[in-house]
Amino acid sequence: MVPAAGVGARMGAALPKQYLTLEGRTVAEHTLTRLLAFAPLRQVVVAVAAGDPWWPELDVARHRRVEAVTGGASRAASVRAGVAAVLARDPDAWVMVHDMARPLVRLSDIQALVDGCGEDGAILARRVTDTVKRADGDDRIAATLDRRHIWRALTPQLFAARALHDALGGDLDAITDEASALEATGRHPALVEGRADNIKITLPEDLALARFYLGTQEEEGLAW
Numbered sequence: 001m002v003p004a005a006g007v008g009a010r011m012g013a014a015l016p017k018q019y020l021t022l023e024g025r026t027v028a029e030h031t032l033t034r035l036l037a038f039a040p041l042r043q044v045v046v047a048v049a050a051g052d053p054w055w056p057e058l059d060v061a062r063h064r065r066v067e068a069v070t071g072g073a074s075r076a077a078s079v080r081a082g083v084a085a086v087l088a089r090d091p092d093a094w095v096m097v098h099d100m101a102r103p104l105v106r107l108s109d110i111q112a113l114v115d116g117c118g119e120d121g122a123i124l125a126r127r128v129t130d131t132v133k134r135a136d137g138d139d140r141i142a143a144t145l146d147r148r149h150i151w152r153a154l155t156p157q158l159f160a161a162r163a164l165h166d167a168l169g170g171d172l173d174a175i176t177d178e179a180s181a182l183e184a185t186g187r188h189p190a191l192v193e194g195r196a197d198n199i200k201i202t203l204p205e206d207l208a209l210a211r212f213y214l215g216t217q218e219e220e221g222l223a224w
């Protein structure tokens with residue numbers, strides 16, 4: 001399931017960042033080409049904004065393993081809509097949620113996520129390498145956190161679709177990734193170390209970094 005109904009406000013571009021072009025392809029095409037190359041994925045459900053005029057222009061929108069649903073006002077609402085579509089196909093499915101804004105994900109990382117997944121699910125994540133500070137209300141240092149136990153969450157994130165959908169049934173305001181919804185139900189998803197180049201394109205400077213990484217990544221046999 002791929003949330004792709006955002007507007008990309010922090011990017012400040014003329015169109016949503018998932019439709020910006022990197023090396024001749026849109027971010028969305030890069031992302032979906034990689035996901036579709038992962039053979040165990042039976043279907044890719046993409047949540048797009050209501051009335052999105054760019055999505056129908058992509059050839060990949062007509063791929064036999066791709067379907068679109070209408071996203072919501074938040075990423076979590078879009079994910080909930082997508083997971084509902086997954087469950088409608090298979091009530092016992094497991095669902096991998098991946099940001100459309102992360103076009104550099106590697107098949108090797110997706111496989112590692114599957115291999116490292118337990119009954120509570122799993123997420124790709126990166127151990128932090130900087131010292132981490134918690135701020136007070138005036139943006140002054142309130143504390144230094146023990147970084148040995150701090151990770152940055154990435155995507156994909158992999159869960160039983162029913163458990164995820166139920167966990168997304170309440171207030172979504174504080175939910176910024178799928179794992180946080182499952183944590184709120186008392187579950188402890190596994191952390192699987194992912195690559196540093198699996199960046200989320202968020203700010204303008206991320207485009208140059210993405211182009212750099214695209215030039216350095218070795219091929220993984222990306223074919224639909």
Ligand SMILES: Nc1ccn([C@@H]2O[C@H](COP(=O)(O)OP(=O)(O)OP(=O)(O)O)[C@@H](O)[C@H]2O)c(=O)n1
Pocket residue numbers: 002003004005006007008009010011017018047071072073074075076078079099100101102200201202
């Ligand atoms: N209502 C929303 C908001 C976000 N997303 C998707 O969730 C992913 C990660 O969200 P983010 O990087 O925050 O994207 P935007 O919300 O578009 O960015 P911004 O917060 O800068 O507007 C993106 O692929 C985005 O399209 C979504 O499906 N539905």
Ligand SMILES: C[C@](O)(CO)[C@H](O)COP(=O)(O)O
Pocket residue numbers: 075099152153154155176177178200
């Ligand atoms: C899901 C995510 O990519 C994990 O780091 C992140 O929480 C998305 O945040 P965003 O503000 O919706 O981009």
